[in-house]
Amino acid sequence: MTDASTATSESGDSAARRAPRDLPPWPVAVLAAVGVVLFALPVVGLAARTPWTGLWTHLSSRFVVDAAVLSVVSSVAAAAFAAAVGVPLAWVLARVQFRGRSVVRALVTLPMVLPPVVGGAALLFALGRRGVVGGPLHDATGLLLPYSIWGVILANAFVATPLVILTVEGALRNLDRRYEAAAATLGASRLRTLWKVTLPMIGPALGVAVVVAWARALGEFGATVTFAGNLGGRTQTLPLAVFVALESDRDAAVAISLVLVALSLGLLIALRDRWWPSR
């Protein structure tokens, strides 16, 4: 690239001329365009179908506000849980050699490849009222996870945490171990090193991981509906509300969808500028 631009300026051509190497070969260009269309079309469709005049009325209805509040609370809680559990787990996977490490890694990242409905069902079998853990737990404390906000948070965390684990483990593996060695030689305890050196140094990756986990929790549907149900005002999150509204009030469904799309798109664009090096 440097060579090409030098050649351009030397030959006196306009500086804006692109080096040929920057232009894709035509099959690449065509397939890339197909990809863009595939992802842009639904957004366009949604925008076209949006009842722009009555938008605010739809969004401020009790049905939508309840779902939105629940979604925000449960997704933030799930992201916090994902960070609190995912980072230590990632540290163990990245730094501690033990038998069965790959089994543990497969197990904790399973929710990423599992159909969320299956995940929700599995949670129900384990933590439901008749579940292996849920039964005794209910008998002892009266706590019932399914069909409560706790169930929503748990289902969200179940699918969101693996994203944190994988991202943070990768970041820890890429971090030069000598930074931690340097901290140790300066007298920092292992916990202090983790807190003051390791975590700040993987900060960007950690930030991305938590935000992506939060977005995943916000959009979670299958595990939530299976484990926590679809009780309006109690366990009905925004994605569930969209699903319900599609049957009853299509305009409301479109309005909520638009909000979710705008939120996610804005987030991804912000992330790109903030954390992923743009060239």
Next chain:
Amino acid sequence: MSFDDTGAAVSGLQADIRLRRGEFELDVSLSVEAGETAALLGPNGAGKSTIVAAIAGLLPLDGGVVRLAGRVLDEPAASVFVPPERRRIGVVFQDQVLFRHLNSLDNVAFGLVAQGMRRAEARTQAQAWLDAMDLGDLGHRRPRALSGGQRQRVALARALACQPDLLLADEPLGSLDVTARNRLRRNLASHLSSGRNGGSSAAASSLPGNGEMPRLLITHDPADAFVLADRVHILEDGRLTQAGTPDELRRAPATSYAADLSGLNLVRGTAREGEITVTDDGDTPASGAGRRSVVVLHAADRSLFGPVLATIHPRAIALHRERPSGSPRNVWRTTAEAVEPLGDITRVLLGSPLPLTADITPGAAHELLIRPGTSLWVSVKATEVELAPDGRD
């Protein structure tokens, strides 16, 4: 050795390091006395970084013992292992390894805060260290915004600020360009020569210091070792092959690596009445083989018999365009293989029959019109051929 009358170790470092990493085996005993700057000099892959890691506590020993300032830090036989954070060893890492999320001031203050000092006080002391390193106004800069030499000085300040019992510097100049190297080498010399108060900078004298701190410099560059260290240990393939003052090493290198380092010529041969029949490693004595026109060197020392190492200082080799007249006992004809200007000397690598290194003045090199391939006469006085018994097989 650094033991007092009661047998207890005093403030220096004694390291007896035995480590096996895969095929590589490290077996090294070295000590650095209080106030001394020692260099560990060796080629890449000799095990230098492993020694740093073992002394700093980043790699537990398989056998041996590391003692510092009267404390045992690692002794597998006694099940003693002090973790790095409690060893009080300041390490200047290769490529500095500064915390890139902290500015220089907080990098230097890091160890002080970790050891329990209040942040404000730690920053005040860190600022004094930066001042001493002529970095006083760069405290707010992150490592990325500093030059290589500046980063290296921050790293040195960071290690020294904790008042360690030992300073370990692993290739402290390794990542710098030549100009920065030379400048920082002078800077390092001032900090290493007489403790931390040795700097010419006035601020340095106000710093809490321990001039008795032993210092170990790890390097592959003989210039670093010879300029900075009181004593040089040479490490080859996991073993120490020689230790001595820079001068001792220059005059009497034990291996060809050590000789190379100082530019000294080392010729193996068999001595008999002051005549050395030159052998090559693995070769049979070349006398009578007809391949060499010079197979015998004459030395003034007639006392040795058998295998010897003959050393010839590169400056003791005289070069001429015509056959020299006069007294030199060793005269032969050769060609210049390479000519390397090295600042105030020009180093000429001579070809067969005896590959030697000659250091002459640039003026002489110019006068003789030496270029690669130039035909030359070599003369060496018998008194310049120094002999030592060759203990090696």
